[in-house]
Amino acid sequence: MSTIEEFSGYSPTWCPGCGDWGIGAALKKALVDLNYSPSNVLVVFGIGCSGNMNDFLNAYAIHSLHGRALPNAIGMKIAQHDKPVIAIVGDGDCYGEGGNHFMHACRGNHDITVIVHDNSVYGLTTGQVAPTAQKGFKSKSTPGGIIELPLNPLTLAVSQGATFISQGFAGRVPDLIELIKKAIQHRGFSLVNILQPCVTFNKVNTYEYYREKAYDLPQDWNTGNFEEAMKKCAEPTSIEKFPLGVIYQVEKPTFTDELPQLKEKTLFQRDRFTDLDSLLGEFE
Amino acid sequence: MQSLLWKIGGEAGFGIMTTGLDFAKIATRQGYQIAGYMEYPSLIRGGHNTYEIHISVDKLHSSKYHIDVLVCLNKETFDLYKKRLSPDSIVFYDKEMFEITDQNITALHLPLKETLKNENAPVFMMNTITIGASMAVFNWPLEVHHAMIEKTFGKKGEEVVSINKKMSQIGYDYVKQHYPDKSFPAFQARKTDDTNLVMTGNDAFSLGALIGDCRLYSAYPMTPTSTVLTRMAEYAEKVGIVVRHAEDEISVINTALGSAFAGVRSSVGTSGGGFALMTESLSFAGVAEIPVVIFLGQRPGPATGMPTWTEQGDLLFAVHAGHGEFPKIVLAPGNLEEMYSLTAEAFNLADRYQTPVIVISDKHVNESIWSTSKIALKLFSKSYEVDRGKIASEFSNLQSQISNYKRYQFASDGISPMLIPGLQGHFYQANSYEHIEDGHTTELSKSRVQQVNKRNKKEITYLKNHFKGPEIIGDINTSDVVFVSWGSNKGSILDAMQLLKEVGKTTSLIHFTHLFPLDEKAIQKVFKLKKRYILIENNSHGQFGRLLRQQTGIDIEEKLLKYDGRQIFREEIIDYLKIEM
Incomplete structure (x- = not known):
């Protein structure tokens, strides 16, 4: 059995009251509950307050560039598909700078778990607007209020083929632990979009705001219905409500499942190819 | 140097590329050496495609100006290339398509359209008739073409094979019957136990990567390296590697960095525009110390430039790519043999130094074809040892x-x-x-x-x-002229040197493959003699010259630069020296 301490690196430098504290604690507990150790999980951190978890969580990890965590995670999974791969990213990181990678990672059903710290602002650069900010949100980069509509990561993920779509709230750590565990255990692309109040730069989407607007999905929610999931995922946009829990989950072959060359061994463990002669006939 | 140049041209989309490649193999199967290249526009249909094959008994490195056989599948081919013909040249054409009135041209009509009509054959079978006709003027046994047909079309069934053989026979017989005196004096290929393989630089990169134990190749299609992606994808399941065609070049390189971090040798391929997108991640690889091999096939820029043509305009960009300061190695193969060996070596260097290694080439190396020794390739593969350093x-x-x-x-x-x-x-x-x-x-x-x-x-x-100084070809001491170059220019320079030697002019070549970083002391020794050094590059800035000066203080004042999207030809080097042949 592993322990929380084994996963704990430096003491976090997040602001007091930041939602990231809850996410960090929930992730470590989830990994311990699933009986992983820092030596058998692969993690990629993006850049931002969320990505700063790099120094607080012990694992075989990459602290990547802003926006590029997902393709790193995909590469890690292709090389060692016997290990869970987790991407710790922010909303600006994953939906803004890395938005293209997000869509295509969903399409590929790459077996990675993407944990998004969604606070609608760029915290680390001191409070500019992020792609999930609500229309009219005033920030340093949008003093007159943001003109664009908020990006809805949930509908985007459903429409692009993600096979596990969930939403959590940083203020509800026990639920978050269960959600992250389910996401890691899911075979295929799993999204955990975590509503995470930024106490320093976001005075709109606060803990109080989410306590009012977020709600738990019913116990008997059917996670296997694409159309219903699409409607549910649209709620933040359509009625400013935030469903919490697993909204959609289906079993489909993952990217590496589809590669016959990875059936027996991982790409890393395979023997080196040496039969060059067998390829030369067509050049004669 | 006894050699013949065969060139075919026609409308894009009618199988010119396949025909050219098959003709090259028909030559190598008889023991000849070849160097060939194709020209095509950035279009799928409606443009003009050509393929030329230079055939010789001894090792060839480049094409030549004078065309010996020109196969015109349309009028444009004749109009574009008649300047490269002499009265000794043979032109195949169909007078149903266009007339050739110039009395100085040996124009041989072939009933292409008529045959297609009589045999109810599809239009691309014109190519097969012209190969049959070409076999006749070269005095080559037709069964070599028929064996090639069986190889190329075997999968499509007996009917396709037999109609192609028939078309070949018609072309051959027509020439023997109507133009019995039109043929080239035979020059016999050498007897050898070796096999001459025909491949592109991209093929050689792919094989070099497999020899180097590359297990992940990621790319986004971009001329001139797209055929590495397709080749590796074709091989993937059989050889046990994974190929990812990612959404963009940023994802491409980051996929490779993820897999390289997780322990597998990883590589990406692109051209200038895609490489520009990768540069932030190149810097990331530098600081995080993740090994990766980047294949950069150059084409004329800036921006979209001339996508299907050739240039060496990205050298300084590659050398300086990435923000911040970090170590990087840049290697430049100039032919097939250097391509597979330097590529395999690049994987060892990336691992030993845990940093990005760029293999920089140009469209001319990427997509042109040469013959190469099968024995030498297998020997290299056998002798290569994976060295992962630390x-x-x-x-x-x-x-x-x-x-x-x-x-x-x-x-x-x-x-x-x-x-x-x-x-x-x-x-x-x-x-x-x-x-x-x-x-x-x-x-x-x-x-x-x-x-x-x-x-x-x-x-x-x-x-x-691990730095390797330039290869010195010829004797600098006794040379009137010393060429300095890198990359695909090597071929034309070597062939020019051979021709110059035949008229008693001694030249030599300083050919660089390990372009960056450069060892100042080692290279200064190479340039210690006072000589007429001529820098030859396929760009307008003389980029390697600038790099050489930056890294070693050596300044080569005389430059032969070409930047019209075409490679340098041996005749252009000779013309530059104003030497009458």
Whole structure:
């Protein structure tokens, strides 16, 4: 059995009251509950307050560039598909700078778990607007209020083929632990979009705001219905409500499942190819 | 140098490429050596395609200006290339398509359209008739073409094979019957136990990567390296590698960095525009010390430029690519043999130095074809040893203590042991931020300086242990002229040197393959004699000349630069020297 301490690196430098504290604690507990150790999980951190978890969580990890965590995670999974791969990213990181990678990672059903710290602002650069900010949100980069509509990561993920779509709230750590565990255990692309109040730069989407607007999905929610999931995922946009829990989950072959060359061994463990002669006939 | 040039041209989309490649193999199957290349616009249909094959008994390195046989599948081919014909040339054409009135041209009509009509055959079978006709003027046995047909069309069934053979026979018989005196004096190929393989530079890169144990290849299609992606994808399942065609070049290189971090040799391929997108991640690979091999096939820029043509305009970009300071190695193969050997070597260098290695080439090497010795390729493959340097999955293979593993531990050679993720009891992070020895982020001045110095030491170690000075071909001491070049120019320069030698003019070539970093002292020795040095490059800035001056202080004033999207031809080098042949 592993322990929380084994996963704990430096003491976090997040602001007091930041939602990231809850996410960090929930992730470590989830990994311990699933009986992983820092030596058998692969993690990629993006850049931002969320990505700063790099120094607080012990694992075989990459602290990547802003926006590029997902393709790193995909590469890690292709090389060692016997290990869970987790991407710790922010909303600006994953939906803004890395938005293209997000869509295509969903399409590929790459077996990675993407944990998004969604606070609608760029915290680390001191409070500019992020792609999930609500229309009219005033920030340093949008003093007159943001003109664009908020990006809805949930509908985007459903429409692009993600096979596990969930939403959590940083203020509800026990639920978050269960959600992250389910996401890691899911075979295929799993999204955990975590509503995470930024106490320093976001005075709109606060803990109080989410306590009012977020709600738990019913116990008997059917996670296997694409159309219903699409409607549910649209709620933040359509009625400013935030469903919490697993909204959609289906079993489909993952990217590496589809590669016959990875059936027996991982790409890393395979023997080196040496039969060059067998390829030369067509050049004669 | 006895040689013949065969060229075919026609509308894009009618099988010119396949026909050209088949004709090259018809030559090599008889023991000849070839050098060939194709020209095509950035279109799928409606443009003009050509393929030319230069055939010789001895090793050839480039094409030549004078066309011996021109196969015109349309009028445009004749109009574009008649300037390269002489009265000794043979032109195949169909007078139903257009007339040739010039009395100085040996124009031989072939009933292409009529035959298609009579035989109810599809239009691309015109090509097969012209190959049959070409076999006749070369006095080559027709069964070599028929064997090629069986190989190319065998999968499509007996009917396709037999109609193609029939078309070939019609072309052959027509020439023998109507133009019995029109043929070239035979020059016999040498008897050998070796096989001449015909492949492109991209094929040689693909094979070199497999020899080098590349297990992940990621790319986004971009001329002129797209056929590496398609070739590797074709091989993937059989050879047990994974190919990812990602959504963009940023994802391409980051996929490779993820898999390289997780222990597998990884590579990406692109051209200038895609490489531009990769540069932020190149810098990331530099600081996080993740090995990766980048194949950069150049084409004329800026921006979209001339996508299907050739240039060497990205050398300084490659050398300086990536923000911040980090070590990087740039290698430039100039032909097939250098392509597969330097590519395989690039994987060893990337691992030994845990840093990006760029293999830079140009469209002319990427997509042109040459013959190459099968025995030599197999010998290289057999002798190649995977050397991962200080990368290992267990500590017994690492020069480090088990109890206190630090990913970025100080080392006098700048290279820290890299543990492949998975060993129980350990963990670390590869960090894009500046970091301390164990990988944690730092902003301390002392740690910063220590890590910068550590990374910089890799360059010193490389120059000491693995840098290779230029290849010197010919004798500089006795040369009137010394060419200085890199990349695909080598072929034309070698062929020009051979022709110059035949008229008693002695020249030599200083050919660079290890372009960056350059060893100042070693290279200054190469240039110690006062000579007429001529820099030959396929760009307008003389980029290697600038790099040479920057790195070694050597300034080559005389330059032969070409930047019209075409490679340099041997005749252009001779013309530049104003030597009458």
